[in-house]
């Protein structure tokens with residue numbers, strides 16, 4: 001055989017026998033070797049990502065990071081947080097400084113398809129809202145014509161806002177801030193008539209800064225802001241691990257599997273639950289993980305409802321309702337794809 005033909009034949013056989021995932025080195029291997037998941041997170045957003053006085057990070061986004069560590073390493077505490085501003089976040093993911101970005105980041109077409117990164121799922125459905133001082137008596141967005149509005153740089157909010165008001169022939173004066181804390185100080189110091197953010201971030205600012213008596217959020221939202229973890233584009237195996245870790249938290253809620261009862265459920269007879277928790281093998285193997293990956297998430301982090309309630313729901317200062325973040329069979333949008 002001609003030597004070139006021989007090389008091509010060997011290459012063809014190799015390609016046919018190598019599993020689809022194994023063609024390039026996945027970040028999954030890097031994380032397993034390192035023994036830690038590195039997550040890009042918000043510098044400080046109560047309910048989603050905030051370090052307490054002991055330096056311990058808490059929040060819905062931190063739980064997502066911990067869930068991936070539980071799935072991959074069997075230990076939800078094997079995580080390292082890299083706090084990032086809105087401006088820095090995508091570069092940090094592109095450059096490989098972090099394994100995943102879980103930083104209240106809105107999934108949009110241009111981010112998902114145009115930045116060399118990809119979304120893996122939605123861990124919180126949000127929308128862009130506006131906060132005003134109660135004494136301003138503004139009840140409706142139409143009344144913001146002529147207003148000065150504080151907005152953060154590098155977010156979806158600047159463009160959403162200018163489009164919204166322009167299409168309604170209303171003039172507004174944006175005051176753009178590079179840093180969210182500087183913006184909050186400026187707004188609560190009276191620099192702007194209104195401030196815009198994801199509505200969850202506004203609720204967080206009200207709660208963590210104790211401003212509920214004097215400020216209020218206008219109920220109308222001007223955009224859809226589906227927030228969720230991003231990974232680098234082209235690493236399907238790692239993307240699958242992050243995506244199914246999120247689905248596992250939702251699936252557990254749907255099946256009534258909680259941190260407290262997961263051991264009991266593991267001894268039950270429902271074959272779907274047994275496959276989900278890894279008592280019957282298959283899911284772990286497909287993902288390149290230990291079969292107990294989902295069990296470890298629920299045992300160590302909890303299901304989605306448990307994470308939601310303790311971080312942003314009834315058990316937190318934010319007191320957010322589930323609303324669109326309820327499960328699909330409870331009137332919401334959260335729909336874990338089948339874990340089998």
Ligand SMILES: N[C@@H](CCC(=O)N[C@@H](CS)C(=O)NCC(=O)O)C(=O)O
Nearest residue numbers: 085086105106152155156179180201
């Ligand atoms: N979901 C929006 C907003 C995300 C966001 O970063 N919001 C706040 C934090 S709650 C912010 O503007 N931060 C500016 C900063 O990094 O300091 C997006 O993905 O663009």
